[in-house]
Amino acid sequence: AQKITQTQPGMFVQEKEAVTLDCTYDTSDQSYGLFWYKQPSSGEMIFLIYQGSYDEQNATEGRYSLNFQKARKSANLVISASQLGDSAMYFCAMREGRGSGYSTLTFGKGTMLLVSP
């Protein structure tokens, strides 16, 4: 079974509109972390936002927010006021377990976001 599921292969949005990228996860760990990364065509994986499993409030980073619903095991990324530069591949990833030195991530298949003028 997939640990990270991103059901939207592609999303289209107009500039200045908000968009939600879906991510569901599967883990039996109590302690885990959820990440969203942006990957433009250059290949670099750019960190956007992080949510820890024990964080009670949804994470926000500028125009990015993470809609964390623990009971539903979902961690959707919300981008407000989309910009042309937001066009890229977006990956949801999970790190399971707690402990120093543990940085193994499991990635979803990604969602390609295209922002039109």
Added chain:
Amino acid sequence: KAGVTQTPRYLIKTRGQQVTLSCSPISGHRSVSWYQQTPGQGLQFLFEYFSETQRNKGNFPGRFSGRQFSNSRSEMNVSTLELGDSALYLCASRGEGAPGNTIYFGEGSWLTVV
């Protein structure tokens, strides 16, 4: 503060050759992990190192190996290259105590095997 640096950025190798990729983590970060990204398989975990010790290894053949040095720099090596090893290889580093123990990636090394 410099980010994660990977070298080389692009390289072309012939089947049967070997390749070494290098990764310098963010200053102060002791954890380094490597990932392979292909169109067919997506992003797959290769290995993770912390303070020169391999902490975790993904499901890859023994041709893939890695190491970490005392300055936290890491290298990965692929021997006897196959066409299917053509991929983007991404290195990531993680710092202690960073908000959420955030994991940062480099720009990647694009490997083409011909």
